[in-house]
Amino acid sequence: MSGEGHGLAVHHILSFGGGVNSVALMILLLRERLPLDGAVFADTGGELPETYAYLEIARDYLRSRGVPFTVVSKRGRTLYETAWERRVFPSAIWRWSTRDFKVTPILRHYRSLGGHMNQYLAIAWDEIERMKSSRVDYVTNLFPLVDRRMTRADCEALIQDAGLPIPPRSACCFCPFNSVERWRWLYENHPDLYHRAIALEEHSKHFPSQRLTDQAFRDRAEISLRALAEIFRKGEELPGRPAAEQQTCGAECMT
Ligand code: SF4
Structure with missing residues (x-):
């Protein structure tokens, strides 16, 4: 709950990423009656339709x-529009999309609330390396799933137990x-969204030397999204070794 410590308001806010971990954390916080003053989701404009639909489920559940x-x-502009205008695509190296479209809007929201934020982040026990301290002094990061050693599988079980559907992996298309x-x-x-991604990749000033698929293959198979679509369509073998599912460094995406 919002509290006052030495005259400073203290808020407890769930940073909601739209995926399995966030939904499980939402349920956990409410079940355990942990202090919770609100939840916030940063919309890049490029989420899946399924994620937007799930936001309504979460909104109703919380409300x-x-x-x-x-x-x-x-x-x-949205993330896609910004990337198009700059003729780049979101970078797995620089992570400007996470910074500008996830972290910054959330911090602006926190500053508008005033006081100190205890921010719940939905990092699961099996991705503990993603835990990070806050970079700003008005936010303290809390990791209840890690504290309880809850894995992603535990999160799915909790969601099912609560009678909610399992959300899709949340990330921009x-x-x-x-x-x-x-x-x-x-x-x-x-x-249609896949072809929008092709358009963005091919519009980039760095294409074809850089591709949106660069992280998807362990051996950086030099394959564009258009070529990958042809492989999918024909049911052919992949030209490189698929990489394991990756997570971004921050907790704001893909949680
Ligand atoms: S989900 Fe991916 S593209 Fe979207 S903001 Fe996060 S890192 Fe960037």
């Missing part, structure tokens, strides 16, 4: 328990951390 749910975004399997899923389920 029916008296917890406000806030969606924030970077002012102005055109995320450079997409695995081959996520690209395949996007190609099969949202061909």
Whole structure:
């Protein structure tokens, strides 16, 4: 709950990423009656339709328990529009998309609330290397899933136990951390979004020397999204070794 310590308001906010870990943490916080003043989701404009639909489920779940749910975004253009205008795509190296479209809007929201934020981050026990301290002095990061040694499988079990559907992996459709399997899923389920990603990749001033698929193959198979689509369409073998599912460094994406 919001508290006052030495005159400073203290808020407890769930940084909601839209995926399995975040939904499980939302349930956990409410079940254990941990202090919770709100939840916040940063919308890049490039999330999956399934993620946007799930936001409504989360919003209803929280609202029916008296917890406000806030969606924030970077002012102005969406991530896709920004990338298009700059003729780049989100970089797995520089991670400017996470910084500008996830972290910064959330911190702006926190500053608008005033006081100190205890921010719940949905890092699971099996991705403990993603735990990070806050870089700003008005936010303290809390990791209840790690504290309870809850793995991703535990998170899924908790969601099922609560009677909620399992959310899809949350990340922008055109995320450079997409695995081959996520690209395949996007190609099969949202061909329009896959082709939007092709357009972004081919519009980049760094294409074809850099590709949105660079992280998807362990051996950096030099294959574009368009070529990958052909492989999916024909059911051919992949030209390189798929990399394991990757996570970004921060907790704001893919949780
Ligand atoms: S999900 Fe991927 S593309 Fe979207 S903000 Fe995070 S790292 Fe960037």
